[in-house]
Amino acid sequence: xxxxxxxxxxxxxxxxxxxxxxxxxxxxxTQVRASATQRQAVAPPLVPVEAxxxxxxxxxxxxxxxxxPVVVSGGT
Amino acid sequence: xxxxxRALGTTGVIATGDPARLGDACAAVERELTAIDLxxxxxxxxxxxxxxxxxxxxxTAISPVLLEALRVALTxxxxxxxxxxxxxxxxxxxSGYDSTFRVVAARDGNTFRxxxxxxxxxxxxxxxxxxxxxxxxxxxxxxxxxxxxxxxxDRAANxxxxxxxxxxxxxxxxxxxxxxxxxxxxxxxxxxxxxxxxDGPGPTVALESGGLATSSTTVRxxxxxxxxxxxxxxxxxxxxAESPWRTVSVAAKSCVDANVASTASFLLDDAPAWLEARGLxxxxxxxxxxxxxxxxxxxxxx
Numbered sequence: 001x002x003x004x005x006x007x008x009x010x011x012x013x014x015x016x017x018x019x020x021x022x023x024x025x026x027x028x029x030t031q032v033r034a035s036a037t038q039r040q041a042v043a044p045p046l047v048p049v050e051a052x053x054x055x056x057x058x059x060x061x062x063x064x065x066x067x068x069p070v071v072v073s074g075g076t
Numbered sequence: 077x078x079x080x081x082r083a084l085g086t087t088g089v090i091a092t093g094d095p096a097r098l099g100d101a102c103a104a105v106e107r108e109l110t111a112i113d114l115x116x117x118x119x120x121x122x123x124x125x126x127x128x129x130x131x132x133x134x135x136t137a138i139s140p141v142l143l144e145a146l147r148v149a150l151t152x153x154x155x156x157x158x159x160x161x162x163x164x165x166x167x168x169x170x171s172g173y174d175s176t177f178r179v180v181a182a183r184d185g186n187t188f189r190x191x192x193x194x195x196x197x198x199x200x201x202x203x204x205x206x207x208x209x210x211x212x213x214x215x216x217x218x219x220x221x222x223x224x225x226x227x228x229x230d231r232a233a234n235x236x237x238x239x240x241x242x243x244x245x246x247x248x249x250x251x252x253x254x255x256x257x258x259x260x261x262x263x264x265x266x267x268x269x270x271x272x273x274x275d276g277p278g279p280t281v282a283l284e285s286g287g288l289a290t291s292s293t294t295v296r297x298x299x300x301x302x303x304x305x306x307x308x309x310x311x312x313x314x315x316x317a318e319s320p321w322r323t324v325s326v327a328a329k330s331c332v333d334a335n336v337a338s339t340a341s342f343l344l345d346d347a348p349a350w351l352e353a354r355g356l357x358x359x360x361x362x363x364x365x366x367x368x369x370x371x372x373x374x375x376x377x378x
Contacts, residue, residue, distance in 0.1 A: 054156075055326075055328050055329075055354060055356060056328060056329035056330070056333050057329060057354060059286060061327060061371065061373060062264075062281035062327050062357055062374060063281060063282045063374060064377060065261065067263040067282065068274070069264055069274050070078050070091045070244065070262060070263060070264070071244065071246045071251065071264055071265070072249060072266075072267050072270050072272050072273075072274060072278075073250070073251055073264050073265070073267070073288050073289070073290040074249045074270035074290050074292060074295070074323070075249065075268055075269055075294055075295035075323060076225075076248030076249055076250075076296060
């Protein structure tokens, strides 16, 4: 946020300077770009991916059955 | 009571213990599948995932659904030691799996030539759960095929169980169960292809809870000249996995966990030992047709 404000201020001054001193316009634009680059370098805090263990076992294993199946599990 | 439908490029089945509640269950399932498709489809240009893949390295705001799907995908990558990796999207696309499988299957394999890319790795994905944003480096393409369909199953079954009690949801043979199972459990036939007939060959097992997933290299295949390709990519090579197994079925606490394990089994040096050590009941069928069962999966009786 501070960097964004600083960048905005630089942009304001760059605009004023460009009107008053057209020959210095390029220098001021460079300062704005430097500020933007600096802001991008500050990465937002990343939350670690859940440190989940390996896939969890079911409550019970599949059991043999003679019942008629309702669905087929197979490759897609 | 069951209902069969098409969704996410495959066949789905909903079963409810109470036939009178099948309609309510279907409505709940449809809402969940629509949300997952809009968030996670690699083949819809208007999906959130497509937008992330096109972002050119820029950070992208994402919905709670895609946030959960990415969290699940990255957790799967970590828990499998990187064997189930969502950054395989680019090599999948360039190797020919660049559209819905109906389109891929209809392509002339004699003239098509696959190209393969290295897989950047899941660690390159920056997921910010607080800000609900994700950034993938330019050129990296995500594919959530290894986990999103299973997540859709889990979410759909849980949502349907709220209104229908006892529910089974299957998407392309990946199965999630929610609510109390009927007496004797849900009977499920195991086969190479989920589209096999209910009265076809293969053992039938009963499930009480959790999820069941079957991965196979025998179904979603296409050709590049004389080479036969399939969709299970080895992130270490960027190419279709070379495995002693052709079909692996795993039961787990959830459909996502089952699918992560069944997919990883194609890439592990010793899949039966890995599954046994984690208490994951599984049935593995080798390329030659030999069968192995681990962790309490019942022996085939036929």
